[in-house]
Amino acid sequence: MSQFKLTPTELGEFQRNGYAGPFTLYEPSEMADRWRKERLRLLDRSQSVYQDTEAISQGTNISNYDRHLDNGFLAEHIARPEIVQRVTSILGDDVICWRSEFFPKYPGDEGTDWHQAxxxxxxxxxxxxxxxxxxxxxxxxxxxxAFTEATVETACLQFIPGTHRQMFYDESLGMHYDPEVNRNKNKNGVNRGFFGYDYRQLQIDPDWSPDESKAVSMELKPGQFIIFWSTLMHASHSHAGRTQEMRLGFVSRYVPASVYVYPDLDEIREYGGRISLDRFGCVLVSGEDRYRRNRLLTHTTTGIPFRRNGT
Incomplete structure (x- = not known):
């Protein structure tokens, strides 16, 4: 069954613009009910693959990584056919999920600065x-x-269509982490930062800046999702604070099984913390692993089998 594959029109638009959607996975009431239950379960980190107490206690972004490896709902989510079939339309049949993470925005939070990965x-x-x-x-x-509503006022995503085929940043340069960096930085009248990094340190041309006049805002209802290349120029609005509700996005990331994940690395060092990759593994969500380049996990740390090909 492939009822969720991107249509030829959708695929053409994706190739041209670098993104597709939004698509509905859960109805808003279902999403609210599921998240109300899961947010409590996620407080228990005893089965998480990462047990770095420093990163967790500091509440850095790295502490949000890969909870699909221990949480049953998130394990099911990353392998949902509504997601995976659309991803295989782009990447081919043999696909792994190599990372997931949460992106919260609280009332008053600055926007996320323009970036590519x-x-x-x-x-x-x-x-x-x-x-x-x-x-x-x-x-x-x-x-x-979107696990909660994402609007312009509550920090929804922004894209600059068609920017996914040219990198404007050199990631090999690395960035200096400072939790105070970018605070109250004003760019074109918008407060933006990048979780303690200044992405401008990676610019190939120091005098270049994104053409924000071409930006589009991606408002999503709870339970909707958007698909995009990480190389697409993307950012988020700030959270205006007119509501006290947090905006929460959950991201799952996919590559062909032929891609090397964490080559020659035994730990991740980011956001002022570090976590060991000893218990980490990718999840094969579609097709076969014909390359044997990455460690694959078949079950969560709590014994729940990962689904493949929508089964």
Whole structure:
């Protein structure tokens, strides 16, 4: 069954613009009910694959990584056919999920600055994903699901269509982490930052700046998701604070099984913390692993089997 594959029109628009959607996975009431239950379960980190107490206690972004490896709902979510079939329309049949993470925005939070990600070496300067040498592009397919409402006033995503085929940043340069950096930085009248990093440190041309006049805002209802290349120029609005509700996005990231994940790395160093990869593994969500390049997990740390091909 492939009822969720991108249509030829949708695929053409994706190739041209770098994103597709939004698509509905859960109805808003279902999403609210599921999240009300799961947010309590996620407080229990005893089965998380990452047990770095410093990163967790500091509440850095790295503490949000890969909860699909221990939480049953998130394990099911990353393998939902509504997501996976659309991703395989782009990447082919053999696909792994290599990372998931939460992106919260609280009332009054600044927006996320414009950025692209190819190898995800932006923080430490060491590639976290590497495509085969004969490929003309890299990056990952990002599936961003709204667990709560995402509007312009509550910090929804922004894209600059068509920017996914040219990198404006050199990730090998690395960035200096400072939790105070970018605070109250004003760019074109918008407060923006990047979780303690200044993405401008990676610019190939120091005098270049994104053409924000071409930006589009991606408002999503709870339970909807958007698919985009990580190399697409993307950002988020700030949270205006007119509501006390947090905006929460959950991201799952996919690459072909041929891509090397965390090559030659035994830990991740980002956001002022570090976590060991000893218990980490990718999840095969479609097709076969014909390459044997990455460690694959078949069950969560709590014994729940990962679904493949929608089964």
């Amino acid at each position: 190819d190898t995800f070496a932006n923080a430490g300067g060491e590639p976290q994903i590497v495509w085969a040498e004969d490929k003309e592009y890299g990056g990952t397919i990002t599936v961003w699901t």
